[in-house]
Amino acid sequence: MIAFLLNRILHAALVMFVISVLAFVLGDVIGDPVASILGLEAAPADRAALRLRLHLDEPVLVRYGYYVGRFLHGDLGSSYGFQRPIVDLLAERIPATMELALAALALSLAVGVPLGVLAAAHRRSRIMGALMSFSVIGVSLPSFLVGILLIVVFSLWLGWLPSFGRGETVKIGFWTTGYLTASGLKSLVMPALSLAIGQIALVARLSRAEMLGVLQTDYIKFARARGLSDRAVNFSHALRNTLIPIITVSGIQLGYLVAFAIVVEQVFQWPGMGLLFLQALAQTDLPLISAFLLVAGLFFVTINLIVDLLYAAADPRLRIKTLAGRG
Amino acid sequence: MNAKLRHAVLAAVLLGTTPAMAATLKYGGTTPPLTMDPHATNDFVTAALVRQSYDSLVGLANDMALEPGIATEWTSQDPTTWRFKIRQGVTFHDGSALKAEDVAFSIMRQKEAPLYKALYGGIKEAKVVDATTVDVISAAPDPILPRKMVRLFIMSQAWAAKNGVEKVPDLGAQGTEAYTLRHANGTGPMKLVLQEPGQKTVFEKNAAYWAPFKGNVDSATYTPIGSAPTRVSALLSKELDLIADLPLQDIERVKGTQGYTVVQAPQQLFMELEMDGTRDVALDVFDKAGQPLKANPLKDVRVRQAFAHAIDAKLIVDRVMRGNAKVVGTATAAGFGGYQADLDVRWPTDIEKSKQLLKEAGYPDGFGIQLNCPLERYINTDEICRAVASMLARVGVDVRVKGSPWPEFARMLVNGPNSSFHLIGAAGNSGDTQDTFIAVMATRGKEPGWGSTNWAMWTNPEFDAVAKELTQTFDPAKRTELYRKGLSIGRDKVHAVYLHQPVLSWGMKSNVIMPPRADSAVMLKDVVVNP
Numbered sequence: 001m002i003a004f005l006l007n008r009i010l011h012a013a014l015v016m017f018v019i020s021v022l023a024f025v026l027g028d029v030i031g032d033p034v035a036s037i038l039g040l041e042a043a044p045a046d047r048a049a050l051r052l053r054l055h056l057d058e059p060v061l062v063r064y065g066y067y068v069g070r071f072l073h074g075d076l077g078s079s080y081g082f083q084r085p086i087v088d089l090l091a092e093r094i095p096a097t098m099e100l101a102l103a104a105l106a107l108s109l110a111v112g113v114p115l116g117v118l119a120a121a122h123r124r125s126r127i128m129g130a131l132m133s134f135s136v137i138g139v140s141l142p143s144f145l146v147g148i149l150l151i152v153v154f155s156l157w158l159g160w161l162p163s164f165g166r167g168e169t170v171k172i173g174f175w176t177t178g179y180l181t182a183s184g185l186k187s188l189v190m191p192a193l194s195l196a197i198g199q200i201a202l203v204a205r206l207s208r209a210e211m212l213g214v215l216q217t218d219y220i221k222f223a224r225a226r227g228l229s230d231r232a233v234n235f236s237h238a239l240r241n242t243l244i245p246i247i248t249v250s251g252i253q254l255g256y257l258v259a260f261a262i263v264v265e266q267v268f269q270w271p272g273m274g275l276l277f278l279q280a281l282a283q284t285d286l287p288l289i290s291a292f293l294l295v296a297g298l299f300f301v302t303i304n305l306i307v308d309l310l311y312a313a314a315d316p317r318l319r320i321k322t323l324a325g326r327g
Numbered sequence: 328m329n330a331k332l333r334h335a336v337l338a339a340v341l342l343g344t345t346p347a348m349a350a351t352l353k354y355g356g357t358t359p360p361l362t363m364d365p366h367a368t369n370d371f372v373t374a375a376l377v378r379q380s381y382d383s384l385v386g387l388a389n390d391m392a393l394e395p396g397i398a399t400e401w402t403s404q405d406p407t408t409w410r411f412k413i414r415q416g417v418t419f420h421d422g423s424a425l426k427a428e429d430v431a432f433s434i435m436r437q438k439e440a441p442l443y444k445a446l447y448g449g450i451k452e453a454k455v456v457d458a459t460t461v462d463v464i465s466a467a468p469d470p471i472l473p474r475k476m477v478r479l480f481i482m483s484q485a486w487a488a489k490n491g492v493e494k495v496p497d498l499g500a501q502g503t504e505a506y507t508l509r510h511a512n513g514t515g516p517m518k519l520v521l522q523e524p525g526q527k528t529v530f531e532k533n534a535a536y537w538a539p540f541k542g543n544v545d546s547a548t549y550t551p552i553g554s555a556p557t558r559v560s561a562l563l564s565k566e567l568d569l570i571a572d573l574p575l576q577d578i579e580r581v582k583g584t585q586g587y588t589v590v591q592a593p594q595q596l597f598m599e600l601e602m603d604g605t606r607d608v609a610l611d612v613f614d615k616a617g618q619p620l621k622a623n624p625l626k627d628v629r630v631r632q633a634f635a636h637a638i639d640a641k642l643i644v645d646r647v648m649r650g651n652a653k654v655v656g657t658a659t660a661a662g663f664g665g666y667q668a669d670l671d672v673r674w675p676t677d678i679e680k681s682k683q684l685l686k687e688a689g690y691p692d693g694f695g696i697q698l699n700c701p702l703e704r705y706i707n708t709d710e711i712c713r714a715v716a717s718m719l720a721r722v723g724v725d726v727r728v729k730g731s732p733w734p735e736f737a738r739m740l741v742n743g744p745n746s747s748f749h750l751i752g753a754a755g756n757s758g759d760t761q762d763t764f765i766a767v768m769a770t771r772g773k774e775p776g777w778g779s780t781n782w783a784m785w786t787n788p789e790f791d792a793v794a795k796e797l798t799q800t801f802d803p804a805k806r807t808e809l810y811r812k813g814l815s816i817g818r819d820k821v822h823a824v825y826l827h828q829p830v831l832s833w834g835m836k837s838n839v840i841m842p843p844r845a846d847s848a849v850m851l852k853d854v855v856v857n858p
Contacts, residue, residue, distance in 0.1 A: 032738035039369055040737060040780050041445040041756055041766065047741070050441065082524060083362055083496060084504040148556050155564040163560045164552050165526075269552045271526050278553070279358075279525065282703075284734040 008308050012301045019297035020071070023290035024064055036284035037080050067290065076291040081283035086291045089276060095175045096166055097265070097272030101257040103192035105250060108199035113239070113246065115200070116207025120215060121234045123208075132208065138201035143260060147194040147267035154190060162187050164269040191268045195257060206249060210242040251307055255300045349532075349545035350856035352839070354569040354849055355558055359525045359551040364507035365480035366437040366495050374478065375571075375848035376549060379530050380420070381480035381513030384411060384430065385473050389842040389850060391595070391662050391758060393473060397430065397481050397514065398461075403801055406468035407451075411461045411476075417537045419483045420511070420518045427455045432484040432493075434463060440495040445766070445779060446475055446756050468799045470806065474664055475757040486512040516540065516852035517547065525551070530851060542841075542854040562834050563587070568856065569835035571847055575649055575706060581834040591830045592843035593653060596754040597660045598705060599823040600638070600698075600715065601783035602631055603747035605771075610747040613695030615725070624694055625747060631821035632674070633684035637722045638715055639676040640826045647710045652827040657814040658753070658763055660828040662845050665760030665810040670818070673825065681722045693723025699749035700728050701736040706829050712750055744782040751782065753823075764794040764813050768822055785823070790816045 034050050051057050055066060070077055076086035115135075119128045155163035167183030169176040178184025214220065215238055223233050262274030269275065273292065280288035360373040365381045378387075386396030398411040417425040434453035437443055449469055454462045463472065487493045487507075496505035511519040514537070517530035532545040550567070552558040555574040561567045563584060573581060573589060581587050602625040603609045609623035624630045644652045656673035659666045685693060700712035709730055716726035731739065739745050755762030770786040771778030774795075778784070790813060797809040816822075833843055838857040841849060 030732075030734055032734065032742060035737040035741040036734055038442060040741065041369075042441065043444050043448070043776065043779065046441050046444050081361060083367070083508060084524065088504065151557060151560045155566070156560050159564055162566060163564055164557050164566070165550065267554050267557055269550070269554065269557060275553070276525070282733075 004312055005309070008305055012305050015301050016294075016297060020068060020290075020294060021064075023293035023297075024067055026289065026293070030281070030284060030289075033080060033284050033286050071291075071294060076294075077287040079280070079285050079288040081280060081285040081288065086288055089288070090273065090291070090295060091174055092176070093271060093273045093276050095177065096270060097258055097261050097274060099178060100188070100191055100195065100261055100264070100270060100272060101254060103188055104195035104199060104257050105254055107192055107196040108203050108253075109246075109250060111196075112200045112203025113207050113243075115204040116209075117211055117234055117239055117242070119204065119208045120211035121230065123212070132204070135201035135204050138197050141197065142263075143194045143198065144263050144267050146197050147190065147264055150190045150194055151267075160186075161190055163190075166271055187268075191264050191270050194267070195261060195264045198260075199253060199257065202253070203246065203250070207242055207246055210245055211238060214238045214241050248307065248310075251303060255303045258299060259296065348543065348858065350543050350858075352544045352547040352569065352851065352854055352856060353550070353567050354547065354571065355550045355552050355561060355567045356571040356847075357551065357553060357555075357558070360522070360528060360549075362496075362505075362508045362524075363511045363519060363522050363528075364492070364496060364505065365482060365511075365513070366433075366440050366443070367507070369442045371847055372551075375846065376528055377480060377511070378515065378848050379517040379547075379851055380511040380515040380519045381482065382417075382515050383477050384434070384479045384481060385476040387477040387846070389844050389853065391845050393477065396477075397425070398476070401473050401476075403470075404462065406799070406801070407465050409463045409465075409469075409472050410456070411463065413459050413461060414537065415459060417514050418535055419486065419514055420533060421483065421486060423483060423485060425481070425483075425514055427458055427461050429484045430461045430481055431455050432487070433481045434461075434479060436482065436487070436493070436495060437479055445776065446478065448776070468801070470798070470801045471664065471757060471759045471761050474759050478757070481514060483512050516850075520546075536852070538852075540852045542852055542856075544851050544854045544856060547851050547854075559834070562836075565836070568839050569833060569841065569849065569854075571831070571833050571849060573832040573834040575651055575832070577834070578649070578651065578832055586837050587834060588837050589832055589834050590841065590843040591651065591832050592845045593660065593662055594829050594831050594847075595660075595662060595758050595845045596705075596752045597655045597658075597828045598711065598750065598826040599655075599658075599753050600634070600748065600750055600826065601746075601785070601823045602634065602821075603783050604785035604787075604822075606747065606784070609696075610745060611697035611727075612747065613725075615692055615694065617695065620694055623747070624688065624690055624696075627688045628820055629684045629688040630690065631824075633681040633688070633722060634719065634724075635674040635821050635824050636677045636681040636684070637724075638718045638824055638826075640673055641676070642718075643711055643714050644827050647707050647714055648827065648829065651706075651830045651832065653830070655825045655828050656818065658768060658817045658822060658825065659755075659760040659810075659814060663755060663758055663760050663763070665806070667807075667811055667814055670811060670814050674818075674821075678721055685722060685724075690723075693725065695725040695727065696748050697727045697729050699736065699739065699746045700730045701733055701750065702730045703733040705750075705752045708750060711826070715750070740782045744784070746782060749782065750826075753780070760810055760814070761794075761797055764790075764797060768813075768817060769794045783823070787816060787820055787822070790820075790822075 034047050038047060038050060055063055078085050079089060082089055119132050122128050151163045154161040165187055166178050167187035168181040169178045169184055170180045178188055220233060220238055223237050261272060262277060265272045265274035266278055277292045356372055358372050360376045361368045361370050365377040382397050384397050386394040388394045397414055399414050400412045402410050404410050413427050413430055419425060431453040438447040438450045449465045449467060450463060451466050452464045456462050490506040492505055492507045509522040516533055516536045518533045520531050521529040528549040530547045552561060558570050559577045562570045578589055582589050603623055604626060606623050608621055609625055612620040614620050640654045644654055654673055656671045698712055701708055712728045716728050719726050753763060753767045765777055766780045768781060769777040770791050771781045771784050773791060793809055793813045800806050800809060831847055840855040842853060
C-alpha cells in the first residue's frame with residue numbers, strides 16, 4: 001500500500017512539474033509583459049529598466065528557478081495588473097468559484113439522479129424517452145449560450161433575477177459566502193444552472209445506465225417478489241447501489257466544473273478565479289497567469305490523487321497490480 | 328468666457344427642469360479600474376473614475392476644452408516656465424486645506440511614474456513661489472504644458488506621507504498592496520466610499536466641493552461587466568441606469584427600446600493604416616507569384632497615394648462601423664488641440680487614378696502584402712482589415728490579413744517595430760496634435776522621444792522641421808500656421824492612410840441626462856437623474 005501511495009504521489013508531482021513548465025513557457029509565448037504594462041508610449045530606457053527589474057533578460061533556466069523557488073515558498077509574487085499580492089487575489093476569488101461549482105454540482109445531482117432513476121424504471125415510457133433525448137441537447141449546448149438565454153428570460157423579460165455579480169456576501173474568516181443572503185442566493189441561480197445543465201444530462205444518463213444494470217440483479221427481483229412498492233424498490237434498494245459510481249464521477253467532475261466556470265463567470269461577471277484569469281490574459285499579467293495555472297493544476301491533481309487512493313482502498317486488485325508491476 | 332457662459336446657461340436650463348431631490352446612479356463599463364492611485368496607470372477607465380475624486384491641475388470640460396481647475400489661471404513666464412495660480416479655499420476629503428505644496432508634490436510624484444514619462448518626463452521641477460503660486464519648469468520649451476496638466480491629479484502630501492505612498496507604487500513590486508489602491512484623498516466632487524478591486528467602486532457627494540454641482544447625484548456605484556450581452560441586459564433590466572461602452576450592434580436595440588436613450592461622443596483617437604517609410608526591403612511583401620519582393624514599394628509616394636485613393640473610408644464607416652464613426656482626412660481629429668476643420672478633407676476614392684499611380688510606380692499588376700491587424704482594443708478591427716483587403720484587391724494589390732491578439736501585436740511593434748503595413752489607432756497623448764506630430768509622425772529617434780509610436784518609420788525632413796518649430800512656438804497664430812503646414816505635408820505625402828475617428832456610445836435610461844465626453848468619463852457631478 002505504501003508503494004502504491006508513493007507511486008501515485010510521484011505521478012502527481014510529475015504532472016505538477018509538467019504544468020509548471022507549461023505555465024512558465026506559456027508566459028513567454030503570449031506576449032510581452034513590458035509592452036502590456038508600459039503601453040506603447042514608454043521610452044526605450046524605461047522598458048529596459050522594467051525588463052531588468054522583472055528579470056526578463058536572464059537565461060530561461062535561471063528564471064524558471066526563481067519561479068519554482070518562489071512557488072515552493074508559497075509566495076506567488078504580485079500581479080502586474082492588479083498590483084496586489086497574488087495570494088490575496090486568489091484567497092478573495094477562490095470562494096466565489098468554489099461556491100458556484102458546488103452549487104452546480106448539487107443541482108446536477110438533485111435533478112440528474114431522480115431523472116435517471118425514473119428513466120430506468122419506466123424505460124418504455126415515451127415521456128422519459130423524450131426527456132433523455134432532450135438531455136442530449138443539454139450536453140451539447142455551450143454554457144455561455146445557456147447563460148445568455150437565461151439572462152434574456154429571467155432578467156430581461158421577467159425581471160426576477162440579477163444578470164450579473166454575486167449579490168451581497170457575508171464574510172466568515174477569510175471565506176466570503178453568498179449562500180447566506182437572499183440576494184446572494186438569487187445571484188447564484190442562473191450561473192449555477194448554466195454551469196450545471198451539461199452535468200445534469202451527464203448524471204442522468206449515467207444513473208440510468210447504472211440503474212438498468214442494477215434492476216436486472218436478483219436481489220431487486222426478490223424485493224419485487226416480496227411485494228415492495230416500486231418507489232421503495234427503485235429509490236431505496238436499487239438507487240443505493242447505483243450511487244457509488246455516480247459519486248466517484250461527481251468528484252472528478254467537480255474539477256471540470258471549476259474549469260468550465262471560466263466561461264460562466266465571464267457571462268455573469270461572477271467575481272471568481274475564471275474572471276481573474278481572463279483579466280490576467282488580457283493584460284499579459286504573467287505572474288497571475290502562471291499562478292492560476294499552477295493552482296488549478298494542483299486542484300486537479302489533488303482530486304485525482306484522492307480518487308485514485310479511494311479506488312485502491314475499495315478495490316484490492318489495483319494494489320496488487322501495481323505491486324506486481326513494480327516487483 | 329464663452330465656455331463659462333455656456334455652462335451657466337446649461338446650469339440654468341438644468342435647474343429649471345431638475346428637482347432638488349438627490350439621486351443614486353448605478354453605472355457600468357467593460358473593465359474595472361486598476362487602482363485608485365491617480366498617478367500609477369494610464370488606463371483610461373481608471374482615469375475616468377479617479378477624476379471623480381481627484382481634481383486635475385487644469386480642468387477638462389465635458390467638450391474637452393481647458394477650464395480652470397485647481398489652477399485658476401496659467402501664464403507662460405519664459406519658454407521653459409509656466410506659472411499656475413492655485414485656487415484658494417479648497418479642502419481635501421479629509422478636511423485639510425489644499426496648499427501650493429500639495430500641487431508641487433503631486434507634479435513631482437506623477438512625473439516619476441514610468442507610464443507617464445512620455446507626457447511629463449520633460450518637467451524638471453515644480454517650484455512653490457508663494458502660497459498661491461507654483462512654477463513648473465521644463466527642460467525644453469513646452470507650449471502645450473497646460474493641456475498636459477488636464478491629466479495631472481492633485482493629491483494631499485501629508486496624507487500620502489502618513490500612508491507611505493509618497494512615491495508611486497512600483498508595478499509588480501513584492502510585498503503588500505499600496506494604500507492608494509483602495510483609498511483616495513483628493514479635492515474632487517465625489518468622495519471614494521469603497522473600492523473593491525475588480526468588483527465595484529462606490530462614491531458619495533463631496534458636500535464641501537468648491538464648485539456648484541450641475542447634477543443631483545449624491546451617491547453612485549460603478550460595476551465592471553466584461554461580457555457585452557450581459558452589460559446590455561443589465562441596462563435593459565434596469566439593474567443599471569447607464570452603461571459606458573455600448574457595443575455597436577446594440578445601439579439600435581437600446582435606442583428602439585422605450586425608456587432608453589443613447590448618447591455619443593467622438594473618441595480622442597483616429598484609425599489609420601501605417602506604411603513602411605524607411606526599409607529598403609519591406610517585411611512581408613510579395614510579387615504576384617507569391618515570391619518575396621526584394622523592394623519596398625511603400626517607400627514610393629505614388630504607391631502610398633494609390634492606397635489612399637483605393638481605400639474607401641466612407642464605405643468602411645457606413646458598413647463596418649454602421650455609421651458610428653467620422654471619416655478623417657488629416658492626422659488629427661475633431662476635439663484635438665490644433666485640429667483644422669477646413670483641411671479635414673479626405674483623398675477622393677478613385678480606382679482609375681489608383682491604378683494609374685501604381686503603374687507609374689512600376690507595379691502595373693500590383694503586388695502582394697501582409698496587413699498586420701490587432702484583433703482587440705479598437706472597434707471591429709477584424710472587419711476593417713478585411714474590407715481594406717478587398718478594396719486593395721480592386722487595384723491588383725493582394726492583401727493577406729494577419730490578425731493578432733493585442734499583447735502579441737503590441738510585442739511586434741514594441742520589440743521592433745517589425746511591421747511594414749498595419750492598422751492602428753493613433754492619438755496624441757495629451758489630446759493635442761503636437762503630440763501626434765512628435766510621437767506618431769516625426770522621424771523615429773531623430774531627437775529624444777521623437778517617433779516613439781511611429782511604428783512604420785515614416786520620415787520626411789520637411790515635416791520634421793515643422794514639428795521641431797512647433798514645439799518651440801508659443802504664439803497662437805504662428806502655431807496654427809505650423810499645424811496647417813504639418814497636416815498638409817502628412818496628407819500630401821500620405822504619412823498613413825487615414826480612416827476614421829470612432830465614436831463612443833453610452834446607453835442610459837431616458838430619465839438620466841448626461842453630457843457625453845470623449846475621454847469616456849461619466850462626470851457624476853454633472854449627471855441629472857429625473858424621477
